Amino acid sequence: PGLNLTWEVREGIVKHTTEYDACDARGYEPERRPTLEAQVVNAADEIAFNAHDVDDGLRSGLIEPADLARVTIWRKVCERAGVSAEASDELSWRSAIRELINMEVTDLVQSAAGALEAHGIDSPEAAREHPASLIAFSPAMGEMNSELRSFLQTHLYRHYRVVRMAVKAQRLVTDLFRTYVQEPTQLPNPIQARLQEGDPYRVVCDYVAGMTDRFALEEYRRLFDPEVRT
Structure with a gap:
């Protein structure tokens, strides 16, 4: 019984990074990076979760728009979407969330392309031997994303309800x-x-x-x- 997954898929699952668990990577070359496909999934997962959780938090009333307006990336995406960062109507925050996804995906693609070129990555093996993940946000976006994650941790995940x-x-x-x-x-x-x-x-x-x-x-x-x- 169970899924007949390829070694690469199982490796990607084991090396999938989260803040709440750490799998035993023995048997899956822990000293090497996962495939580029697995790195893309890892980054896409974070983008999707952040956007979904912001939407959930606003919809449920657990997150106050005025509090979220203090988060740098939220102010930026609201400005680009042409809505107030403190708007409480669903139409406004949905526009901002779409812009959040677009902004992070665009940054990720551009940053990854630059990293692949800068480090001369010309094969899957070269990507796996690189000491750090190549599919990652730019430093500026990474800092803003970390701020958003910290906000969600404090205002949503640790909310008493x-x-x-x-x-x-x-x-x-x-x-x-x-x-x-x-x-x-x-x-x-x-x-x-x-x-x-x-x-x-x-x-x-x-x-x-x-x-x-x-x-x-x-x-x-x-x-x-x-x-x-x-």
């Missing part, structure tokens, strides 16, 4: 895993059959990991709410 939901989600997943392990007959028959073939912890983990948010919530109610029929 977000933290409460994260704790609820952690408790839900933990309780589902624990009850399945302690009483596996609650699992669907096909999953029970797999318990005989491998590590029960891994089987249960894979089953829970494959749940959608909606299914996990419904399953939690079926298992723990006495008023919900199973």
Whole structure:
């Protein structure tokens, strides 16, 4: 079972950089850079997440436009989009977010092209041997992006309402895993059959990991709410 991924794809996943986890890269040449394709995915992921989280924060009311207006890159994209940095209407901030994506993607493409030329990268192997990622923002954009990330960390990810939901989600997943392990007959028959073939912890983990948010919530109610029929 599982995906039959190529070595390069698995390497890219292992070396995908985040602030909240660090995979064991042994077996995937940790001293070398991932492929240029993987570096592009890494950068694109950050651009998409930042834009999505700004949109989510404004839409939910967790981020105040007046607070966001103090962030350098937000002021710049609002100016380019022709809207007020403190605008509270959805049309204005959507225009600004589109400009944010455009501005960061444009900078990334130009910066990467310059780096490839400046360092004489003429092959995939040369890119992998280079000591630093070649697909990266310019220093100025990198500084502004870091400021935006810090703002989101303080005003969104650590907002008490977000933290409460994260704790609820952690408790839900933990309780589902624990009850399945302690009483596996609650699992669907096909999953029970797999318990005989491998590590029960891994089987249960894979089953829970494959749940959608909606299914996990419904399953939690079926298992723990006495008023919900199973």
